[in-house]
Amino acid sequence: MEPTSVLEEVEISMEASVEQMAAEFGSVRTGKASPALVENVTVEVKAYGSKMKLRELAVITTPEPRQIMIQPYDASTVEDIDRAIREAQLGFNPVNEGKVLRLPIPELTEERRREMVKRVKTISEDIKVRLRSCRKEGMDNGKKMKNENILTEDSLHDFEAQIQALTDKFVKQADAATSAKEAEVMTV
Template identity: 60%
Template sequence: MEPTTVIKEVEDAMNKAVEYMGTEFSGVRTGKASPALIENLDVHVASYGTKSKLKALAVITVPEPRMLMVQPFDPSTVKDIEKAIIESNVGINPSNEGRSLRLPVPELSEERRRDMVKMVKGLAEDARVRVRACRKDGMDKAKKMKNENALTEDGQRDFENQVQELTNAAIKEIDRIFALKEEEVMTV
């Protein structure tokens, strides 16, 4: 095990945790219409006999600031898509127009905004936990390399300091992204 390789693996794992949190945040509704609200919904298409992501079945557009339009590639899937949107907990009721669906995005109440912030805070904490797990993994590998004489004591200390710096940077980035999302959710 090469120390620089292990540091790179730890850094990549931490970056993936931050990226995943950003992806999760994009699905949190802020009162504005965004295709990210629904594009990753699983839709069971009865005629195909499979589940697919909505973005693979339809074009999702934003014709107005508070409206989403879903136009399936295959018009026979409109009912399946409508059912999936209703069963999801995004809080949007689609209006079926035959070959497409209109989804008016309702205004969020103050109480609902606070609930959204709590949910976002939970997602941010999950990301912090993943980063700390990466840190622990890195520290364990440092001890293992020290035991295998791949690192000296000073080398181990330097390695652990690098892992800690990566951890601090990742958590700072999580906090920054969380603060932006919290402001976005609370803005009327």
């Protein structure tokens, strides 16, 4: 175990956490159509006898700013996809056109926007918990290296300061992304 490799591991795991937050933010409705709103819906396909993500079953496009179009690769799965979207309770009412599903995106009410902001804050808090977990793991590794005489007392202090600086950097990124998403959700 070497201090630089531990720092790199901590940075990589923190970076991955912030990237996951950005991906989760993509599934939060803002009033605009986006494939990310439905691509992770789990569809039970009776013909295949399995459950699959919607993105694996169909092409998802946004032909208009307030509409999502879903074109299944296999037309026999349209009914399964329709059912899955309704059961996911995303607030969409799919229009089945035979081989294609259209999802009109309804205008968000003020109350619904506030619910979305709460969801954004929950996602952000979850990511901050992960960042603190990464920091703790890094700090624990620093203490192990001190016990193994790889680090001195002073170098342990410097190491912990570097871990804290990384944590602060990624928490700041998470806060900035959260503020931007909240503003996007609340914009009418």
